[in-house]
Amino acid sequence: MFSARSLFQEIIDNDDSFQLFCSIAASGEAQGGWENGRIAALVPESMRVLAPKITRHGADEDKHGRLFIALLKKRGLEPVPVPPETDYTMLLERKGIGLAHEKLRRDEPLTEQDILVYLSHSRVTEQRAADQMVMLVKYFGDHPEAGRPIRMICHDEDNHLAYCHEELLRLAGAGHGREIQRVLRESALAEIGVYRDVSLAVMAQMGRVLGWPQPKAAALATGIRGVYGYERLGGWRRMVSLTMPERRGALDGPSTPAPEFA
Template structure:
């Protein structure tokens, strides 16, 4: 019987599948670390800058964690196929702040900050949900449980921070722009998530030698999620509420380290 647990367990138990999974995750986290690091240097809001830097430091840490999980298995990262590169595909659609903009040493304005936070709010919703799923499957696993719990907690913090900061900007009169940016970002993100999910499953299917019927069932499930999100499920990405975790990224990062 197909389930998230059985699927993730199959990937975990196969060296090449696990290698690809961790490589994809590490690249995405590394990219997020770089982006947040650059934004923290360019933003003029002195309240926000250290929190963005903390966000970037967390993403860098996650990249190191995924690479450490590979190292523990005696594996090295592999080149990530372009069709599985979630962050690159979003940037190509004009979602978030372009890398060409971030490479220029020019301060970011308020509109740039809204674009950044809206992009983060949508993508961190996805990351938080994915890590909660992995936490259900592997939270108590002796090899990777601690890493999964740590990253999941961080992603929940990132999502809380995005809610709080966007609500702060909405209260300052930017509500309409924020809502429009969230809606545009969410529409692009759900398409990209579908495409990346299909690509990842295709690569995993070849590695794990899945029968055609199994691949077809998984693809149908991905398309089903896309249809649900297109019709109405994306609203969870575009609404804002004051989080239970206030100032989730205030203060220095925890001293605990995985690697």
């Protein structure tokens, strides 16, 4: 039988699977950095106070991408192309969740509604990212190669989640609560389906690279679908609740650099 720890240990120990894992992670973080950078540049005048925080969010995501690339470089590996079926950000956009890249490429100011959608979408996706990083820290926080960058990313993801909670609560207090809950629910229900599909695709790729026997691959797929079933029945609600975080002003100030890894 296998556990989450043994599964990730197998992926980390093999150069080819590690290369794919880090490439997928780096690509997603780089996309997040670009998106936040564009949103910061296009924030409407009425909400310009958010621009530095969105810029900081984007800088953190860029840093995370560099950290994953640096992990590859330490093994003498280069990034590989990301299979489209594993592209979480692109698949969310196709579901109409978040702000479309086409809109972000225009030099037209966003609306207050766009920022509400961005923050709601981020609250959902940052919950997923934070949950994943907590798991990785639990199993590999002391790993000699990956431990420190994983801990750094986990800290940043906690900050991002706190920022989303705080800003959405501020907007809810200004009268946007019902719309925020609508967008959060829509985003969460779409995200859990995309996460299931991406997880199945990633594990299928890893199975091919690592030569997993069919029973093992089938058991993993069953587990992924089981998680989706739980989330569809009500687990998604953890992604839409809003509580004032202990970390207030979590994205005030510049991004923390990581020069030894970048």
